[in-house]
Amino acid sequence: MCIRHLGFVLLFWFPAELHGQSETRSCAAPVLVHGLFTPKQDIYPHGAKLTYTCNNGHKPADQGWWVMSTCNNGLWSPPPQCIDESSCVQPDDVPNTIYSPSPTGWYENGTKIRVKCNKGYETKNNLLTGTCKDGAWRSMPVCEKSADSCSEPPQLPHAVIINQTHQEVFAVDSEVMYQCEDGYTTEQGESMKSVTCISGNWTEGPTCRSSSSSGSSVSTVPTVPISNCGRHPIVQNAVVVQSDLMSLKYRCYTFYSLEGPEIVKCYSNGMWSDKPTCKVAYCVLNTKGHDVLKDVGRKYIKNGETVEMECQKLKFYWVTTHKAEVQCNDGEIQLGSCCSSTDAVFTNCE
Structure with a gap:
């Protein structure tokens, strides 16, 4: 009797539970202080989108002056919110750089964040923190390959690296193991040999030779x-x-x-x-290190790409905005002259 009652309870409970798990929740209209959004509804179904912007003196807590947000099972992603113009949004993703994101999605003016580098990388000039100042990130550290780190181990004929996922940089003292393919051994007759990263270079790897004279080349x-x-x-x-x-x-x-x-x-x-x-294949432009440019922090430029950057007001008689062309060539920054839009084909640049 008890067993039959238990079976009835399970049959009744499990379908309801599974049905509840498959349902998605709608979103209520967001409460957006210092901003506006469209379309306006009381309830938004799962997957619905809205666009919002902010009033003067404020900006979205995301990149750009307008942001699209999506209802995701009862929650808005990203959450619509307007922050003071002097605050900063999350920093751009930078290769091989790690920082703890803010739980609110933004940072108040004056906030400092600590940056860590992936293993095998280090910050340039030993900078460890970036600062939010007047709505932009200043002096953000850049992680570069350490001088004593090694690039990926060389690819050797008839050998493969085992027990190690591929990565572009290895820290000093890293060790990886090569294994010869079946039918091949090292000069010492072994099937495996390890190499170590020492002062930026790998120790000598194995030479895998056929154990018979009938081996064919790849x-x-x-x-x-x-x-x-x-x-x-x-x-x-x-x-x-x-x-x-x-x-x-x-x-x-x-x-x-x-x-x-x-x-x-x-x-x-x-x-x-x-x-x-x-x-x-990119360059890092630190505007703080160029007196002629308006300081907007660091800018990442693809190799071969040319961008325009706003200049400081270098002459008292400049009444229009002047900009300079910045080009990235093989990892080197090339900075042009500051010119206004009225300069004919940049012939009257200062």
Whole structure:
């Protein structure tokens, strides 16, 4: 009797519980102080979007002067809120840099945040904090590869690195292990050999040689469908943009450039062909270090890209805004002259 009653209770409770878990919640209209939003409704269904902006003297707690927010199961994402113009939004994502985000999504004027670097990186000039000043981030630290760190270990014939995910930089004293493919051994007759990062360089890796005289080179091995090689190879700072039966095509993330083959294929011996690498391809412009430019903190510029930056008022008779062209060439900043919009093709620049 008790067992039958228990079965009835379970049948009654479980469907209701599962039904409750599958439901999504609507959002109430946000309370937006110092701002306005559209469309205006009392209730917004899950997935609905609204756009908001802020009154003079205030700005959205996100990038831009207007922001789109989405109802996500009863909560607005990002939460619509207007902050004082002197406050700062979350800093831009910077490669290899870690900081603790604010729970409110923004920072008051004068707030300092502490920055940490990924392993193998260090801040330039030992700067550790950035400061929110008048609505912009000043002196934000930039994490650069440490002088004693190593780049990725070299790719060696007939060998693969084991027990280590791919990464672009390794801290000093890092150790990785190579393993020769089946049928190959090191000169000492071993199947594995480790290398260590010392003062920016890797110790000598293994030379994997065929244990028989009948080994064939990779270049003569036919290609087969990529499903024969198992998991797709991981390329740091890259993503697979095209995949078909016989090949994978990679593309690097923004601020990185591709070196090597963009197409990777699978050999019949179960090995992948050579992979590309994605190298850093951007410049960091610190406006604080240029007296002619208006200080807006740090600006990240892609390699080969030219941007316009606002200049300080260098002459008392300047009545219009002057700007300078800034170009990034192979990691080096090239700064042009300050010019106004009325200067014909920048011929009367100061």
